[in-house]
Amino acid sequence: MTTALPQVLVRRAALPLDGAVPFTVGEGDWPLRGVLVQRAGALQAYVNRCPHAGHRLDLPVGKFTTPDGLWLRCASHGALFRFSDGECVAGPCAGRALQSLPITVDADGNVLLLALAAE
Ligand code: FES
Structure with a gap:
């Protein structure tokens, strides 16, 4: 995958105040899904891949949170993850974590992806 970085993901003002949205960077058969x-x-x-069995978290696409909005949830087997650090707090991958991706917000309010994998 050849992707110019940093990559604008979205304008911060377009994000829900408490929620999660999917993004895709790159093209072809294996883009980065986050x-x-x-x-x-x-x-x-975070990379949109569960540390349990590698499935994407959201099924249906874009549905990432528990009904009470307190946790990120993997739809496949119900693992729950903290928003703040991606650690799995319950479910079949408890103690493991989602892969973090480095981001920043520029002066224009754009959320930028700085690298394709956390360092
Ligand atoms: S693949 Fe996510 S809990 Fe099993």
């Missing part, structure tokens, strides 16, 4: 999370004013980005 999830951008905003909660209590903090932003995080």
Whole structure:
């Protein structure tokens, strides 16, 4: 995958205040699929791949949270993840974590992906 970085993902103003949205960077058969999370004013980005069995978290696409909005949830087997660090707190991958992606917000309010994998 050849992708110019940093990559604009979305304008921050377009994000839900407490929620998660999917994003895709790159093309072809294996783009990077991620999830951008905003909660209590903090932003995080994770690879949209569950550490249990490698499935994407959202089924249906774009549905990432529990009904009460307190946790990220993998639809396949119900693993629950903290918004703040992606750690699995319940389910078949408890103690493991989503892969974090480095992001920042520029002066124009764009959320930028800085690298394709966390360092
Ligand atoms: S693939 Fe996510 S809980 Fe099993």
